[in-house]
Amino acid sequence: QIQLVQSGPELKKPGESVKISCKASGYTFTDYAMHWVKQAPGKGLKWMGWINTYTGKPTYADDFKGRFVFSLEASASTANLQISNLKNEDTATYFCARETGSSDWFAYWGQGTLVTVSS
């Protein structure tokens, strides 16, 4: 069965960096793009962008250009999200979500990774 398993919660200080992983299984990793979604505590969902898992090319929503980097370890069927120079407002749960192949509704989600930024 298709699974997306994310890395565990992180506690970081402002200015530090964090890397979140999303390991896929149950399908051919390079056949489907991976998207990232942010959810601040008690808030709604915000689409961050996506990465083409075949070419490695990332596309970022405007609010996530600069400090956010999507990357791949294709041999390990893993997508990564790295956030640098962390700010308090980066405190959130980050989800990876897989596209369906025909369009970008998300039938498969990771369990989410909580990143807490606090001094």
Add this chain to the structure above:
Amino acid sequence: DIQMTQSPASLSASLGETVTIECRASEDIYNGLAWYQQKPGKSPQLLIYNANSLHTGVPSRFSGSGSGTQYSLKINSLQSEDVASYFCQQYYDYPYTFGAGTKLELK
């Protein structure tokens, strides 16, 4: 960016009742709309895609409708396990955007 205005923000209903949640897009999204259910501490679960297609395994009491800029999610015969937050998402154009969510509680 396409703005998704979701209403109501919260909803209280009784078991067995029918509830409707609405999303209005700031421009025509040509049925590029999905609905998700999210329970506390869990990831969103897909309910509806292409505005009115029921995702595999989702109970038939959930249905989606609409076109153009106006879309709705209907839950017939509300069950206790339907207590959750619900979000719409447009995937017609980048950046993909979500509604602010509707928190559904039991009366």
